[in-house]
Amino acid sequence: MVQNTISLPKLSIDNFTGDLLKWHQWFSFFKATVHNNSGLSIAQKMTYLQNSVTHEARDSISGYSYNGDYYHETIAELTRKFGKPQHIVDGYLDQLEKWPKPRLDEQNTFLSFSFFLRSPLQLFRLHNFEADLKTSAVLRMAREKLNAAMIIRWNQHTRSQALPQPNLTHFANWVDSYAEACADISPQRNQRTRVTSSSKWGPPDVSCQLCSQNHNLSRCPENLEKSVYERQGCVRKLNLCPNCLRAHGKGLCKIKNKVPFGEMQWFSSLNTP
Template identity: 25%
Template sequence: MDDLYVFHLQQELRSVETHFERFVENHNHLVGGATPTEMGSHDALWETVEELYKEVCSKLNRLISSSKVESNVTDGARDCPISSLDGHLVDLKLDPLAIPSFDGDMCKWLAFKDAFETLVHHSAYPEAFKLGKLRQAVNVASVPLIGGIYSGGYQEVWNALKERYDNKKQLAELHVSRFLNLKAATLESSQSLLSIVDTVHESLRALRVMDIPIHHWDAIAVPIVVTKLPAVTKRDWCMTCSPTDIPQLEDLLKFLEKRAHSLSSEPSTALMVCRQQRPVRAHVATTDAALCAHCSLPHRIAKCPTVLALNLEQRFEAIRRLQLCYKCLRAGHSLRQCSSGNCRNCGRKHNTILCRAKVNNASTLGSSITSPVSNNVPAEVQTTSTA
């Protein structure tokens, strides 16, 4: 192919770009005066025309490039191989890179700005095309300055967006605050450790992009991160540190990455920790239950010599004061909720050591015991213990 053909292709490409600029300009005017119900059809038209524009430009650019390559081959000027398959040039069509959306969240601004400037702002696309891509990538509902009937040309809108969100002071405060307020990890799990690592990397990377000197923050950053670690991980990290040298933040993050990968192969780590703790709690509970609630000696209250030495009314008073069940002599539930057995002497709903019938039998043998029924005895117990 000769140079005339390449020139013709370049002219066609410029013509397509001009027509697309005119379309974008007219489309913006239509959108500015459209009602909410008409926006769907305008958006559909934009997507269709934009897809055709990109497809035509892609084909023309490939033809121009292949024509130049063939011309260089003919002239012997090519000194590097071109990918081929069975002697034919391979025509690869790559999917366009997606521009991250921006909804006004300051945390997302730096990532959006870098991607948009690389893919669109610094490209050779027409200004109208850049403005259309900017309006597509930014949520108009969250960032109203992008919309409106007429918001100016692309450069004006882009400058206004940067003036509002590209605020170094606010961005620095935001990412420093995010680093200082790391969420503490309570479990020895891979997910919790990687969450800390990712947050630290994202915050410090953002500060580094803003040319803030974070390279010498180890003496401050490491203790902050260590306070957010679970107990076992914190202990293992401290065991690896020098007693005199200041640890490096990068070494701590690598240690956490390595430990997270080791924990990921042990999914039941948290469950194992809980199971290891259960016997300790059970032992404490058993020990407490074996102590008498009245004298704190290791026997049941039903066998307590001090309680058995009291008369029946005094026993009722002691049980009431300790807030124990009148049936099983344990705490934590009422007489109505108790599932323990009844009195072994009379079969009614009270403990055997509180049985009035037993006391009455003792009275017939000559014992002098005061009647147990008093205002301090619950009505339910009085009723069930009355012969």
């Protein structure tokens, strides 16, 4: 008896669980490696698809099994359930509401909070949801994650920068500056140091690794003029962490909740649309 088997080229594809905030990253990579790959048959594409979804995502297409005839219907069902821009926005706001408050004596919590705030900004702009970034309700939700001392410093920052209507983008940039300052503190100095309300808060002076101006690489005008692939090449050339754009050893990135992109963790400004 001859058995019908499907031979699959070896491809490394992260699993998609059904997390709305990770759909765009996952599906962009899946399209580039599998969906638009003319060297794969429909049956092979369906096998890759079914093998790369888990949990809620797997349950949503379980009825299609591994039948290649339903590949395009399966893609459409996943997109309908997880890929609608409004669902992504709602998912982000839901996670923001549940996000734990960062602690002043644990710098990793600020790094995680900073990455979470910034990760969807490019995605919102891509889908023309910038209006959601500018609502006072969203900013208030994010600001309430801070303690009273930091809220006061944030208010001082908005006045010093003449921001009559600050929004989530302004707030994310400010938190990111503080997170960068935390990352620059050596573990030896920070091991038993507790930050108090008398500390000087606010965005510190940072030097861009590309142009040496007073901003970080993620907001460097010269860097943002480059294509995504040129930015990725710049990060490799400067030997920076592709997840947080900071200089530290491989595997030492302290940011939690990283956004998967293939085998690497890419900062939001490095992701392909």
